[in-house]
Amino acid sequence: MAPQENNFVRALEALAAGKPVAVLDSEAREGETDLFIPGQFLQPKNLRWLRTLAGGELYISVGQEVAALFKLPFIGPALKETSWDVLKQMQKENDGMCQGSCSVSVSLDHRSTATGAPDVERSLTCRRLAELYQESSKKGLTPDEACAELGREFHTPGHVFLCRENDLGLKHRAGHTELSVALARAAGVTPVMVGCVMLSNEGDDYGALPPRLAEAWAVKNGVPFLTGEQVQQHILSKASNGVHNGVSNGNAH
Numbered sequence: 001m002a003p004q005e006n007n008f009v010r011a012l013e014a015l016a017a018g019k020p021v022a023v024l025d026s027e028a029r030e031g032e033t034d035l036f037i038p039g040q041f042l043q044p045k046n047l048r049w050l051r052t053l054a055g056g057e058l059y060i061s062v063g064q065e066v067a068a069l070f071k072l073p074f075i076g077p078a079l080k081e082t083s084w085d086v087l088k089q090m091q092k093e094n095d096g097m098c099q100g101s102c103s104v105s106v107s108l109d110h111r112s113t114a115t116g117a118p119d120v121e122r123s124l125t126c127r128r129l130a131e132l133y134q135e136s137s138k139k140g141l142t143p144d145e146a147c148a149e150l151g152r153e154f155h156t157p158g159h160v161f162l163c164r165e166n167d168l169g170l171k172h173r174a175g176h177t178e179l180s181v182a183l184a185r186a187a188g189v190t191p192v193m194v195g196c197v198m199l200s201n202e203g204d205d206y207g208a209l210p211p212r213l214a215e216a217w218a219v220k221n222g223v224p225f226l227t228g229e230q231v232q233q234h235i236l237s238k239a240s241n242g243v244h245n246g247v248s249n250g251n252a253h
Contacts, residue, residue, distance in 0.1 A: 015184065022035050024215070029175070029228070040192065068143065105161070106161075110128050111152075122159055129154070130192035170182055
């Protein structure tokens with residue numbers, strides 16, 4: 001097995017076991033490496049690990065099938081419909097980095113939380129969202145029914161932002177949202193992935209952790225490291241060969 005193929009398999013095995021993977025989108029894009037753990041496995045200690053070792057924004061990537069079942073919007077178009085003028089004035093301008101679109105959806109907390117901020121509470125929010133999707137799918141709930149269940153358990157705004165996959169997945173956009181949920185499907189886990197951006201902690205560099213340092217950190221800590229290009233090559237090549245791999249064909253699962 002070629003080294004690149006072996007590394008991809010290692011990443012899928014790690015995700016299936018509830019372990020983290022590191023994903024660099026592209027040095028020509030954000031140039032950021034995010035750490036991901038499947039939401040269904042997330043515990044407080046995992047979230048603390050993400051928070052302290054990555055250090056950046058914590059968010060949840062959800063697949064298009066999750067977004068469709070729970071009727072989750074992209075926040076940009078939703079805000080365009082608001083009657084609040086200030087929100088209309090603050091509309092995001094999507095540039096090349098966003099590939100013409102922004103994946104941010106709503107923020108939420110589980111209703112059982114107090115402030116929603118501590119690791120024990122945010123991990124519950126993340127894990128329970130994955131579990132609720134699994135339960136709703138297994139029951140065969142309609143989007144209206146699943147949306148009602150979501151509202152019974154979660155409220156917005158909250159302390160965890162969702163980023164939702166577009167309807168064409170990697171064929172349209174290759175950000176961390178699409179890359180992570182494609183990996184989740186390929187690994188056979190629920191496409192609800194908890195991610196955190198790796199930031200630099202050294203010297204006068206207050207930006208994202210440089211890719212070479214992120215990869216070195218991943219190797220040192222036994223965390224599979226993948227680039228967006230590697231993910232796309234494996235996922236899209238299998239899609240072209242008719243192998244199911246989680247790349248969207250435009251329809252919700």
